[in-house]
Amino acid sequence: MMLAVSLLAALGIFSGTHASPSPPAPEPIEVFELPLPPVISNTTEGSCTADINPRGTGCIHQVFDEFQAGDFTPDGKHVIVNVEFVGAPAAPNPASIYSGEQAILIKADGTTFPNGDTWKCLSCGVPAGNARSLDPERDYPHVARNGKQALWGHNIIDCGDFALTSSQCTPNQTHIYPIHWPTSVDGSGKGGIPREMRLHPDDTHMGWSSFTSTGGQFAYFGRLQFNPSPKDGIPLAPRYDLVNVNVLIQSHGVGPIMANGTELQLHDEAISVGELRGFSGSGDEILYIGSPREANNIDVFAIHVTTGAVRRLTSHPEYIDPLAFSHDNNWFVGMDTRGSNRQMWMSGMRYIPPLIDLVTVTAASSTRNNGARRFFQPVLIDRYGDRDTYFGQGVNVAGNGSSGSVNDPNWNGRADPAFSPDSTKITFWQAIVASPDCGGVNPLVCPVSTADGGRTYRVMLAHLTKRSPQQPAPIFQIPDKIPWATPFPPGASAPNQYHLPAGNYTLRGKVQGVAHAIITSNPETGGYRSVSVRYEDYSDVKGYVINGTESVTSINTPTDPWEVKLEWYSDLHETGVVTATKKTGPGGFHLSTNAQTNLFKADGTLTTTIDGVIYEQPANGT
Structure with a gap:
């Protein structure tokens, strides 16, 4: 169902920005x-018996450690997933090929493959000579639009002249090639380490993110080029090289927050690509997590490949991350915490400028999870994004909430969702909450999985029953060079970006009022130690007036860039369309978390109240 207008009014989360x-x-x-x-x-050898699988085509692990679902094949009848086969008998039994981490296709139309199975393994039994020096990273499976290739982590599965779905696409016809990112001038070494690679709709270009040793993150875009006989770099085996690489930074571009003397200026047009999340349906825009426009509110943005024009796609106070556009370019589906109230205690008060985010952004990005437990569910939104009273439609809300139902809250959405090529279906996968994120000392009781064999993961298909099939949008032609990005040839380093100096500043509201900010630096980390803001009748949006103070201090240890420790004091009041407060308790609020584990601890309280509705931060470990 669509989020109720009356509820949105009570929460004060009208966007009204364009x-x-x-x-x-x-x-x-x-x-x-x-x-x-x-x-x-x-998982012991031979435990996948003929009684369990009479066709000898494998058994998969009960837990989801290596599992991940991807997108559809071009016919819309299959979905690619990554599984872990276990319990295979020893060679020379033919069933021994169904072992370890593999990419398979599963049926999405209720039919079976010729052998009677609803799945087909793409990578099982591929001869060693056809799969040399594979990269161990095999996540985020993605079928190319040509239907003959698939991205499998840092590898490309290639079936030559045959579609992956074809019975002629056999192990002997299949090749699997690693992807290599040459980052040194002489070509030596393993090269760069891409993260969460995404294939562009043209099947030739790719986007990805990569972390720095200090915890920073940059996004990149390049072209795949087949190298049948590499002379340098690792591996020295047939591979795909990433060439014509750009780092998605506008050299000498404006920053999201800049100083003009003692005045602060916010630049919504700033290009601040954080984590790359894919492409629009035609490939004309790059999707990414960007610098917040509002305090503690993590959103998705789109930037045009050639013009550099930035669009804010989401504005709901909850957290969104994985998303995918429909091939017709008219819709996107995002995995979002909206409806769970997971982030409302931190981000529910609207239109606070993102000043404290100089020190809180990592915390806002990691508190949306409790370890492996996520609060994501799929939300369908049109291509124009959140606006006015529109915040999309929950995809899987039509259930009774019982154990195993399509909207069972204990089944958490994972990355990535995907549209069928005709835009009438959506696939997404979920994992059920399990220990240690429930049970034991955790006050949340662990649920019992109702999936086949007690499986802790499941793949779902959402059918948009009133839609007629749509044609994919024409694929955008990528230029040889992205005009606004910075070339990143081997040996290059990311260009310096604008860094707001520490100091005492004034920020004037777009409608009225002023905010006085004191920003101090942290010489140990190169970032910021603290941000303290006093608001005086401040308003960026008509009808939302903010008064009060908020300050956050980082007490991080520089030895671990992923560790976040914050000391937070807030006493904010908002009047006008809504009456809202954001307040810490006596002694303030102390938060610690790690962005790699997403487990946080809290001392004290931080509470947001909107028209009498109270949102408190979760208890430790929940």
Whole structure:
């Protein structure tokens, strides 16, 4: 269902920031679970017996450690997933090929493959000569639009002249090539380490992110070039090289927050690509997590490949991350915490400028999880994004919330969702909350999985039943050079970006009022030690007036860039369209978390209240 207008008014989360077409009406959606291979909990050799799988085509692990679902094949009838086969008998039994981490196709139309299975393994049994020096990173499976290739982590599965779905796409016809990112001038070494690679709709270009040793993150864009006989770099095997690489930074561009003397200026047009999350349906825009426009509110943005024009796609106070556009370029589906109230205690008060985010952004990005437990569920939004009273439609809300139902809150959405090529179906996958993120000392009781074999993960198919099939949008032609980005040839380093100096500043509201900010630096980390702000009748949006103070101090240890420790004091009041407060308790609020584990501890309280509705931070470990 669509989020209720009355509820949005009570929360004060109207966006009202740009003129766009009227929001679409809610539409009927039916959700089903897709079949997977048989499940076993015993992983010892030979435990996948003929009684469990008579066709000898493998059994998969009960837990989701290596599992990940991807997107559709071009016919819309199959979905690619990454599984872990366990319990295979020893060679020379033919079933021994169904072992370890593998990429498979599963049926999404209720039919079977010729052998009677609802799945087909793409990587099992590929001869060693056809799969040399594979990269161990095999996540985020993605089928190319040509249907003959698939991205498999840092590898490309290639079936030559045959579609991956074809019975002629056999192990002997299949090749798997590693992807190499040459980052040194002489070509030596393993090269760069891409993260969460995304294939562009043209099947030739790619985008990815990469962390620095100090915890920073940059996004990159390049072209795949087949190298049949590499002379340098690792591996020295047929591979795909990433060439014509750009780092997605505008050299000498404006920053999101800049100083002009003692005045602060906010630049919504600033290019601040954080984590790359994919592409629009036609490939004309790059999708990414960007610098917040509002305090503690993490959103998704789109930037045009050639013009550099930036669009804010989401503005809801909750957290969004994985997302995918429809091939017709008219919709996107995002995995979002909206409806869970997971982030409302931190970000629920709207239109606070993102000043404290200089020290809180990592915390805002990591508190949306409790370890492996996520609070994501899929939300369908049109291409223009959140606006006015429109915040999309929940994809899997039509259930009774019981154990195993399509909207069972204990089944958490994972990355990545995807649209069928005709834009009438959506696939997404979920994992059920499990120990230690429930049970034991955690006050949340661990649920019992109702999936086949007690499986802790499931793949879902959402059918948009009133839609007629749509043609994909024409694929955008990528230029040889992205005009606004910075070339990143081997041996290059990322260009310096604008860094706001520490100091005492004034920020004038777009509508009225002023904010006085004191920003101090942290010489140990190169970042900021603290931000303290006093608001005096401050307003960036008509009808939302902020008064009060807020200050946050980072007490990080520089030895671990992922560790976040904050001392937070807030006494903010908002009047006008809503009456809201954001307040810490006596002694303030002390938060510690690690961005790699997403487990946080809190002492004290930070509470946001909007028109009498109270949002408190979660208790430790929940």
